[in-house]
Amino acid sequence: MQSTKKLEGSNLQAAMDQLHADVYDRQMAPFWAIDQKAEHDETNQIRDKQKAVPHIWKYKTDIEPLLYRSAELISTESSERRSLILVNPGLAPKRASVTTMYTAYRLNDPNEIMPPHRHSPNAIRLGLTGSMNFTGVEGENITFGPGDLVLTPHDTWHNHGNQGNEPAINLSVLDLPLVETLNAIYFEHDYTEEEEGQRKRRVVQSERFPSDYSQRVYGHGGLMPRFVSHLRGTGAASPMYLYRWDMMRELLEKFRNWDGDPHEALMIEYVDPTTGSPVYKTITFFMQMLRPGEKTLPLKQNASLLCAPFEGRGYSIVGNKRLDWEPFDTFAVPGGAWCEHVNTSSTEPAILFVASDEPTLKALALYQKHGKKPSGEIVRLT
Structure with missing residues (x-):
């Protein structure tokens, strides 16, 4: 076989092209570079070419109209699902x-409840509109409104709906892309309960806990009943399934005059009350307050963020892109992108709901x- 070292010019290029085609x-894929101009760059060729980009989805002009159109055309009889997933370009x-x-x-239309299901991804629901959003989780029937956060942990039976007489809208965040990448995805819809010694399929879970169970047991910081089991569901997530907005809002207000963090302003994390750790092992959630006129210093982390403004208006610079936001929008902050937030109001605070995959990266020491x-000057913070 002829050595490539003896080939020059067009002969070398033709041989290299054929080598790459055969690989x-x-x-297989090559992992070498002939020179810095080579098409096969040794530092970039092993990276996934598909990357999330900074992007914003607008609620008022895009999301809300499509939700109402879908509700007109898709009934609970024709589908147990009626959600819009935000796809990063x-x-x-x-x-x-x-x-x-x-x-x-x-x-959810007035007075409609979907049948129970469960799945391997962790999920949350955040109420946006309507005071009677419904989620039943492992026998705790939860009614929630704007700003309330509801957990539906990995492998817990749950169902969603609306117990009110007006339409209700909520947003959800799932770690499904992560779970799918790890080849651990599954969904189950055949919910059954034991009746008279037999397993029978049911479309509604039996209520096994009071509807205010989460707040009654875990709603007093630093105080936790010892006489109840805290291993709910699979025991791999926070046993507190409901976090009320009024408690979060009150706590944010208590810190309103504190200095806060120059890169993150005031951020409060939702945690497992039994451990103080994030509610899930894969993803975590925050409310972030920007005081009137506040602007954060640029921050870059390898955690990916999804931010949903809940109160106020402003803009964020993500990478080199300006994203102007208002309540109920969602914008993506890809891992590795510089980000800074600005509250454009001189009188009112702005509050963002933030989801992050930080726990996964921390668990892997990355x-x-x-x-x-x-x-x-750039400084390492963590």
Whole structure:
């Protein structure tokens, strides 16, 4: 066989082209570079070419009209699902809003309840409109309204709906893209309960806990009943399935005059009350308050974020892209992108709901966070 070292010019290029064609034809990939201009760059060729990009989905002009149109055309009899998944343009057609998570919006018509199901991804629901959103989780029937956060942990039976007389809209965040990448995805819909010694399929879960169970048992910070079991569901997530908005809003207000963090302003994390750790092992959630006129310093972390403004208006610079936001929008902050937030109001706070895959990166000892000082100097924060 002729040595490539003896080939020059067009002969060398032709041989290299044929080598690469043969490598790809055999389901392999080259990992070398001839020079810095080579098409096969050794630092980039092993990276996934599909990357999430900064993007914003507008609620009023895009999401809300489509939700109502879908409600007119799709009934609970024709489908147990009626949600809009936010697809990141850099990841399409994959159903992912950032690499590891997706956000979906759901409208429930008055007095409709979907049958129970369960799945391997962790999920949450955040109420946006309507005071009678419904989610039943493992026998706890939860009614929730705007700003209330409801957990539906991995492998817990749950169902969604609306017990009110007006339409109700909520958003959800799932770690489904992450779980799918790990080949651990499954969904089950055959909910049964034992009746008279036999397993029978049911369309509604029996209520096994009071509807205010989560708040009654876990709603007093630093105080926890010892006489109840805290291993709910699979025991792999927070046993507190409901976090009320009024408690979060009150706590944010208590810190309103504190200095806060220059890169993150005021952020409060939803945690497992029995451990103080994130509610899930894969993803975590925050409310972030920007005081009137507040602007954060640029922050870059390898965690991916999904941010949904809940109160106020402003804009964020993600990468080099300006994203103007208002309540109920969602925008993506891909891991590795610089991000800064600005509250454009001089009188009212702005509050963002934030989802992050930070726990996954920390569990794998990969998490990093960097910030820029006012001078422009970059410092490592974590």
